[in-house]
Amino acid sequence: MPAEIVLGVGGGIAAYKACELLRLFTESGHRVRVVPTASALRFVGAPTWAALSGRPVADDVWSDVHEVPHVRLGQHADLVVVAPATADLLAKAAHGLADDLLTNTLLTARCPVLLAPAMHTEMWEHPATVANVATLRSRGVRVIEPAVGRLTGRDTGKGRLPDPAEIFAVARRALARGVEAEADLAGRHVVVTAGGTREPLDPVRFLGNRSSGKQGYAFARAAVARGARVTLVAANVALPDPAGVDLVRVGTTEELRDATLAAAAGADAVVMAAAPADFRPASYASGKIKKSDDGVAPAIELVTNPDIAVELGRRRRPGQVLVIFAAETDDAEANGRAKLARKGADMIVVNEVGVDKVFGADTNAATVISADGAVHRLPEQPKEALADAVWDLVRQRLPSRS
Numbered sequence: 001m002p003a004e005i006v007l008g009v010g011g012g013i014a015a016y017k018a019c020e021l022l023r024l025f026t027e028s029g030h031r032v033r034v035v036p037t038a039s040a041l042r043f044v045g046a047p048t049w050a051a052l053s054g055r056p057v058a059d060d061v062w063s064d065v066h067e068v069p070h071v072r073l074g075q076h077a078d079l080v081v082v083a084p085a086t087a088d089l090l091a092k093a094a095h096g097l098a099d100d101l102l103t104n105t106l107l108t109a110r111c112p113v114l115l116a117p118a119m120h121t122e123m124w125e126h127p128a129t130v131a132n133v134a135t136l137r138s139r140g141v142r143v144i145e146p147a148v149g150r151l152t153g154r155d156t157g158k159g160r161l162p163d164p165a166e167i168f169a170v171a172r173r174a175l176a177r178g179v180e181a182e183a184d185l186a187g188r189h190v191v192v193t194a195g196g197t198r199e200p201l202d203p204v205r206f207l208g209n210r211s212s213g214k215q216g217y218a219f220a221r222a223a224v225a226r227g228a229r230v231t232l233v234a235a236n237v238a239l240p241d242p243a244g245v246d247l248v249r250v251g252t253t254e255e256l257r258d259a260t261l262a263a264a265a266g267a268d269a270v271v272m273a274a275a276p277a278d279f280r281p282a283s284y285a286s287g288k289i290k291k292s293d294d295g296v297a298p299a300i301e302l303v304t305n306p307d308i309a310v311e312l313g314r315r316r317r318p319g320q321v322l323v324i325f326a327a328e329t330d331d332a333e334a335n336g337r338a339k340l341a342r343k344g345a346d347m348i349v350v351n352e353v354g355v356d357k358v359f360g361a362d363t364n365a366a367t368v369i370s371a372d373g374a375v376h377r378l379p380e381q382p383k384e385a386l387a388d389a390v391w392d393l394v395r396q397r398l399p400s401r402s
Helices: 013-027 046-053 069-076 087-095 101-108 121-125 127-138 164-176 214-225 253-264 308-315 332-343 383-397
Strands: 004-009 031-036 079-085 113-117 147-150 156-160 189-195 199-202 205-207 229-235 245-250 269-272 279-281 302-304 321-328 347-352 363-370 375-382
Touching: 004 013, 004 069, 004 101, 013 031, 013 046, 013 079, 013 164, 031 046, 031 101, 069 101, 079 087, 079 101, 079 164, 087 101, 087 113, 087 127, 113 164, 121 127, 121 156, 164 214, 164 383, 189 214, 189 253, 199 279, 205 279, 214 229, 214 383, 229 253, 245 253, 253 269, 253 308, 269 308, 269 383, 308 321, 308 332, 321 332, 321 383, 332 347, 332 363, 347 383, 363 383, 375 383
Parallel strands: 004 031, 004 079, 079 113, 189 229, 189 269, 229 245, 269 321, 321 347
Antiparallel strands: 147 156, 199 205, 279 302, 347 363, 363 375
């Protein structure tokens, strides 16, 4: 359904990227009012924003005064997105300053507000910015984590504006949950694993599986849209980096184990959507294994990989919610119940899998079984919608914050 969106643009070099975000909104049928700051107009002029949005553009409260834009824009919006959100803009928003049309709009908005920061690493990590972000998040504002990459000039680090398509994906999830939906994971740290591990056999071969990582990435995007701080541990995933996550890339099951246990130590919830290999070769051949002249295939000895879910279950702290997955080809629900009991998790998401089924698809169906015996059957739906349904169940189990 078309929504009324305010797209705020801060005065940073990444302002030009907001043009792509605007295009994604308008091509999806949404009505967009662009509200740049005066500094943003030094990077991209008002005629560009007006032409792309098809609506007038102003940065002050004096244009079209009879329409009271400094109040009306926020009151009528279904979503406010600011990209890029500069350090200055974050500070003004945190302290309730309102010296232009955008900051006035932020004060009057009663819809979901999504801020996508972009700045140099030193500015993002400065105690003032850290405090301002914490303040905004405590009020339910969705401040997504900036990406790591090339910044202005020769600098590289955390502070890059996430890809506009990924900001759009987070905004789409926020809209899908409705105008009244709160950022119910704000202040929470969640860990999500995604993809499939690979166990090297020789320099050119590995043991792996068909997991694409799409469901894990959907969990990460949905959590960001709900205000969570997300650590995403990704194993061999060839997908765009989701906006707003701290991404940790791994290859093998042991690497996945180490990264997940480290991230989970202080997390409120852990969703193990990755598909770790159960076995690995007992030895690694430093050179490519060749065919023998007699055509006899070499024997490959396998050893069992660590069971990450079991370790998480043993180590989890009070109040932490653990969600595991079971990818089954037969007797899916029975096998899922047994796995849930064996691994000491709160919930298990059971998928029936196979060639061209779940792996790599954009939709999924699942049965969620809880340790208390509750069963939730989720019909086939987009993977991000299924992720939201599971996050709803996780949210019910998280202890209230004092």
